[in-house]
Amino acid sequence: MGHPNTGPGTDHCDAGHEVLASVLQIRNDQLQVLLWQRAQQPHLHRWALPGGRLAATEDVEASIRRQLAEKVDVRELTHVEQLSVFSAPDRVPGRRIVATAFLGLVPSNSDPELPPDARWHPIRRLPATAFDHESIVFVARDRLRAKLSYTNIGFALAPDEFTVSELRSIYSAALDYRVAATNLQRVLSRRGVLEATGRTMSAGPSGGRPPALFRFTSRDLQITDPFAVLRPPPRRSPGGQDAVPPRSVDA
Amino acid sequence: MGHPNTGPGTDHCDAGHEVLASVLQIRNDQLQVLLWQRAQQPHLHRWALPGGRLAATEDVEASIRRQLAEKVDVRELTHVEQLSVFSAPDRVPGRRIVATAFLGLVPSNSDPELPPDARWHPIRRLPATAFDHESIVFVARDRLRAKLSYTNIGFALAPDEFTVSELRSIYSAALDYRVAATNLQRVLSRRGVLEATGRTMSAGPSGGRPPALFRFTSRDLQITDPFAVLRPPPRRSPGGQDAVPPRSVDA
DNA sequence: GCAAAAGTGTTTGGTCTACACCCATGT
DNA sequence: ACATGGGTGTAGACCAAACACTTTTGC
Numbered sequence: 001m002g003h004p005n006t007g008p009g010t011d012h013c014d015a016g017h018e019v020l021a022s023v024l025q026i027r028n029d030q031l032q033v034l035l036w037q038r039a040q041q042p043h044l045h046r047w048a049l050p051g052g053r054l055a056a057t058e059d060v061e062a063s064i065r066r067q068l069a070e071k072v073d074v075r076e077l078t079h080v081e082q083l084s085v086f087s088a089p090d091r092v093p094g095r096r097i098v099a100t101a102f103l104g105l106v107p108s109n110s111d112p113e114l115p116p117d118a119r120w121h122p123i124r125r126l127p128a129t130a131f132d133h134e135s136i137v138f139v140a141r142d143r144l145r146a147k148l149s150y151t152n153i154g155f156a157l158a159p160d161e162f163t164v165s166e167l168r169s170i171y172s173a174a175l176d177y178r179v180a181a182t183n184l185q186r187v188l189s190r191r192g193v194l195e196a197t198g199r200t201m202s203a204g205p206s207g208g209r210p211p212a213l214f215r216f217t218s219r220d221l222q223i224t225d226p227f228a229v230l231r232p233p234p235r236r237s238p239g240g241q242d243a244v245p246p247r248s249v250d251a
Numbered sequence: 252m253g254h255p256n257t258g259p260g261t262d263h264c265d266a267g268h269e270v271l272a273s274v275l276q277i278r279n280d281q282l283q284v285l286l287w288q289r290a291q292q293p294h295l296h297r298w299a300l301p302g303g304r305l306a307a308t309e310d311v312e313a314s315i316r317r318q319l320a321e322k323v324d325v326r327e328l329t330h331v332e333q334l335s336v337f338s339a340p341d342r343v344p345g346r347r348i349v350a351t352a353f354l355g356l357v358p359s360n361s362d363p364e365l366p367p368d369a370r371w372h373p374i375r376r377l378p379a380t381a382f383d384h385e386s387i388v389f390v391a392r393d394r395l396r397a398k399l400s401y402t403n404i405g406f407a408l409a410p411d412e413f414t415v416s417e418l419r420s421i422y423s424a425a426l427d428y429r430v431a432a433t434n435l436q437r438v439l440s441r442r443g444v445l446e447a448t449g450r451t452m453s454a455g456p457s458g459g460r461p462p463a464l465f466r467f468t469s470r471d472l473q474i475t476d477p478f479a480v481l482r483p484p485p486r487r488s489p490g491g492q493d494a495v496p497p498r499s500v501d502a
Numbered sequence: 503g504c505a506a507a508a509g510t511g512t513t514t515g516g517t518c519t520a521c522a523c524c525c526a527t528g529t
Numbered sequence: 530a531c532a533t534g535g536g537t538g539t540a541g542a543c544c545a546a547a548c549a550c551t552t553t554t555g556c
Contacts, residue, residue, distance in 0.1 A: 014265050014266075014267055014268075015265075015268050015305060016265055017265075017266050017268065017349055054266060054338070054349070056340065056347065057340050058340065059338040059339050059340065060336050060338040060349070082335050082336060084333050084335075085311055085333060085336055085351045087305070087310040087311040087351070088310050089307065089308050089309065089310065096307065098268055098305070098311070098349075100336045100338070100349075148481065149478050149479050149480055149481050150479045150480070163535085164535080164536085165534080165535075171481065175481065175483070177483040177484060178484065179481055180519080180520080181535085181536090182519090182520085182521090182536080182537085183481075183518070183519060183520085184481070185536080186518085186519095186537095187480050187481065187517090187518075190517080190518095202527090203526080203527045203528065203533085203534075203535090204527095204528085204533080204534075205528075205529095206528070206529085206532080206533055206534080207526090207527050207528035207529065207531090207532065207533050207534075208526080208527060208528080208532085208533045208534030208535065209525060209526040209527055209533085209534060209535040209536075210526070210527065210534095210535080211534080211535055211536090212535080212536085225479040225480065227400050228400050228401045228476040228479055229400055229401070229438050229476065229544085229545065230399065230400050230422065230426065230430055230434075230435070230438065230545095231545085231546085232426070232428040233428060233429065233546095414508085415508080415509080416507085416508080431546075431547080432508085432509090433508095433509075433510085433546090433547085433548090434545065434546060434547085436509080437510095437545080437546095438544090438545070441544085441545095453554090454506085454507075454508090454553080454554045454555065455506085455507075455554095455555085456555075456556095457505080457506060457507080457555070457556085458504095458505065458506050458507075458553090458554055458555030458556065459505085459506045459507030459508065459553080459554060459555075460506085460507055460508040460509075460552060460553040460554050461507090461508080461553070461554060462507080462508060462509090463508080463509085479518095480517085480518065481518095482518085482519085
């Protein structure tokens with residue numbers, strides 16, 4: 001009857017389970033993804049996402065964090081979230097493997113040590129990729145772009161402190177269109193996402209006013225633009241503060 | 252090295268894989284979810300989500316659609332989307348099973364035939380649920396609520412044709428707060444989500460102006476409020492139309 | 503006519519964009 | 530001084546929420 005855990009039933013297959021991550025970073029003003037070059041068949045020499053098999057005692061998020069920490073030096077991973085399951089029966093040759101895909105983010109100022117067979121690749125010009133990994137990369141890119149608009153997810157792409165100009169180029173690279181620094185600062189400040197450190201950089205060699213340094217007020221993912229429309233009526237809670245109902249974060 | 256499909260490796264476990272669906276419907280002006288009462292241990296008599304094991308030749312979405320169509324008569328399923336993976340090692344007793352959870356929607360005017368051990372339950376008052384299924388229901392509810400605000404997902408909860416008043420009560424029940432009919436109609440019309448059929452209902456027994464019948468212009472999920480902020484500059488394509496870049500739908 | 507329910511007009515408030523303008527620094 | 534890049538002021542557009550008001554029916 002399809003109830004879970006009712007013992008061995010009819011014709012299900014015990015697929016293996018793997019976790020894969022699209023680890024994204026802004027490098028050289030481009031949105032790039034971390035890929036491995038495969039040294040074995042199948043898909044010899046094609047580029048694949050980091051990841052691997054799910055172990056017995058971990059859930060999928062612990063698994064992808066372990067595998068990224070173990071095998072690549074990406075302890076600078078500032079954000080990890082689940083994307084979706086890829087489960088086409090023939091998505092990899094041989095025995096069936098279901099994959100849970102993740103989005104991982106690394107701040108633009110970090111340059112983790114990589115094994116020789118790993119490299120960053122601009123998403124605009126991907127090399128030949130293995131299996132269904134290309135579509136996973138695109139899902140990750142689209143998720144990031146969407147969340148840049150209504151969450152504070154930028155904290156995961158930016159250094160701890162930065163100028164508005166630097167932040168602008170990060171957003172522009174990720175979104176693939178020009179973002180105006182003026183409005184970026186204003187929108188993020190109004191939402192309480194950004195705050196000035198008070199400190200300031202020195203001006204560049206060609207002069208100019210020295211830019212102020214900013215930081216994100218929070219380094220946890222938060223929905224900053226919760227309801228586009230159909231807002232709930234403002235509830236005056238006894239304390240006086242208005243409560244805003246939460247909007248699903250992993251979505 | 253964690254590359255997929257490199258043959259049996261170290262210490263991974265071959266977890267089984269199941270699919271589960273939170274099938275939601277507005278009934279009796281409440282958001283309700285379809286649950287089964289278990290007839291076996293473990294969690295005897297507790298209520299569980301419909302679903303079952305993934306078969307060899309199907310992907311997860313085909314699997315959940317098959318299992319819902321086979322075992323419950325919910326061919327009126329108007330929308331199905333993946334939520335997320337639930338993979339805590341001990342989420343079910345016994346052998347480990349990873350679950351892919353789905354959101355399913357049924358229009359409020361349909362009343363599918365159910366097996367005797369299945370029932371609709373208001374999400375506000377869930378009975379004792381099995382395993383981690385309660386949290387799956389809450390994830391589904393939150394996803395639905397979020398998408399009501401920036402997509403046309405209402406089409407999946409509403410009948411083919413409906414009055415604004417009926418639609419208002421559907422939205423109010425799903426969101427759990429009063430939505431004003433006036434603004435609902437205006438917002439959805441402005442976005443091109445709603446269109447008048449031209450036809451009209453007869454007035455109720457206590458009089459009143461007979462309401463016009465509306466329908467959704469599309470019965471496919473579409474993002475209707477794509478960018479809250481940081482909109483891309485309008486690109487004047489040669490054809491003259493403005494192109495709006497897509498925002499990830501499954502998110 | 504009157505009550506009831508549907509639908510429209512209009513005001514108000516908020517938020518984003520664009521652009522002009524001012525500010526602070528190196529040369 | 531003046532060029533250069535950073536930051537602010539301000540006006541315009543758009544959109545949604547609220548509410549008054551009109552429309553159309555049953556009784």
